[in-house]
Amino acid sequence: MVNDTTLLLDLDGVSVIRVERCEDGGRRVHLATADASARACPACGVFASRVKGSATTRPRDLPYGERGLEFVWHKRRWWCREPACPRKSFTEQIPQIPAGARLTGRLRSAAGGRIRDAGSTVIQAARDLHLSWPTVMDAFKAASRQVLEAPLPEVEVLGIDETRRGRPRWEKHPDSGKWQLTRDRWHTGFVDAHGCGGLLGQIEGRTVADVLAWLSTTPLTWRNSIRHVAIDMSATYRAAIRTGLPHATVVVDHFHIVQLANKMLSLVRRRTAAELRGRRGRATDPEWKARRRLLRNREDLTDEQFAKMWNPLLDEGKIGQTLLTAWIAKE
Template identity: 50%
Template sequence: MDVERVADDVGNPGRLVHIERPEDWAACSECGVISTSVRQRRTTRPRDLPYGQETLGVRWHKRQFACKEVLCARKAFTESIAEIPPRARVTGRLCRAVARQVASGRSVAAVSREYTVGWPLVHRHFAACADALLIEPEAPRVLGIDETRRGRPKWIKSEVIGRWARTELFEINFVDLSGSGALLGQAAGRTGKAVVDWLNARGEDWRSQVRFVAIDPAACYRTVIRQALPHATIVVDHFHLVALANKALTGVRQRVTREHRGRRGRATDPEWANRRRLLRGRERLSERTFTRMWNDLIDHEPTGQILTAWVAKEELRALLACAREQAPRSVSLTGCFGSCRGAPIPASAS
């Protein structure tokens, strides 16, 4: 690439560099046949790194060549170089620079503002830089699988079929639960096929080392894990177990209120006023708050079902905490089962 001339950028505090290729020929990007027949000339304005404290504008005077190959589907093509691919609006060194800035610890938004480029561009090139440095993680003994929603939907045009398609709103996360809890990988979507494809890509040796798989209560995940990891034991993760316990507690509170008062709960009802405290962990309640909640329900809820459901939920949390603290589970398991078995709650209602 030759620099034709350098001039002051009129209206901007910087320089303007005019460049062009010295060769009077180019190879077709479709068939590779060299052509010297120029059809027209055009000028592009790719973004580039600043020159010191000043901006640096680039004007590339390009030529469009006619492809002389009869069997080639592309009749015309425009010259390009590796640093500025076809239809590129930024140079390669600018892309590498923003990726290095994010890798150094800066946020994507800050780098995007400094170089006045789009947030998606900075994130895309940083992700590509990170993918080149990442290594295949070691197989965990306990594998955690769950899905999360990411941002808002976007529409992207497929380069293969030329149709617009909406980006996937959910992604499946694979986490090492036996070690530091590090994120092992992600897969777009929340289907069983996405889980199987990700696991199969790891290889047979990697999958054989997984002994336990923690998932949410999803039938599709359970089915595909039994196929991809038939030797692994499937367990439900603690978060969703506690969420189910809180849901059951809320159901008991609402049912008791309807049966006892003949209506929905109101702000003047002690069980409704304490609804959020009931869902909070015991260790997160002060002694004053806990005493007030307990006494309110003892005095105004004669059946005792709400407090019984709350005690069962706390016993379940204590049982699950044994896994983190590596404590004996026999006492907690007995207490949890005892709270549930002796509860004055109809089995059909709980």
């Protein structure tokens, strides 16, 4: 039967021998190996039967309470009696604490998970878990590989957009002497725009070749499941989709459509004022007073706001009629 202290610790493969209070107020937990498979030789897998000696390690685990726990693991060193095995002796190990490990597996997983899943920084996770920055960074890399190596979820609507990251870097070619771009400031992100898959991938660059290179790394069955691709009004991304996903329907996202329509409306306003008034707009002009409301949707305008925009422009003649026609087209 497992004692209550061992159940409270909940660390598979070891049992609690005793717990003692340290001089600084902390608690020291003495552990013994409780997993019979720890006697298996890591080289040949044969169970050892002859004890060579004993060893003591102090692995670190997740914090418990305000001061945490100090582990002392009393384990044995075994002789491997298999003649063909190159390993003559070995110490006990369990999945949570491999041989030579100073941290338990769940402590490493918790450190990497705080950054990968909880959005914590490396330095903050190191402070919270009392670990060094390189240790936490290595744990984060291991946790990230689990996500990167996992199969992509099925996606029906793929979103592609660009992101600016840092500054570009140029280096001179040693042979030709020409400057060449070695780090692009633009990255391309691929997201699940309709489901819950989140960020699927991110690559450096935003050319047709960059997008096709990423698509070529995905399975054909995954690409065939994509029905729509949402992009901004980028001819580059559209050309890449036509080549890499010819069966998918290209969809321009709503934000960029509205943005382009509002840009054209502002262009019509400035151009019409310049042609008919022979100057730039002024604060006293009705079209200048209505410039903010012209960029808003009808459902976002109250009846009073709509009347303040519509009536003065309607009475302004050709300038107002042109702007109202453009506004109706935008809507």
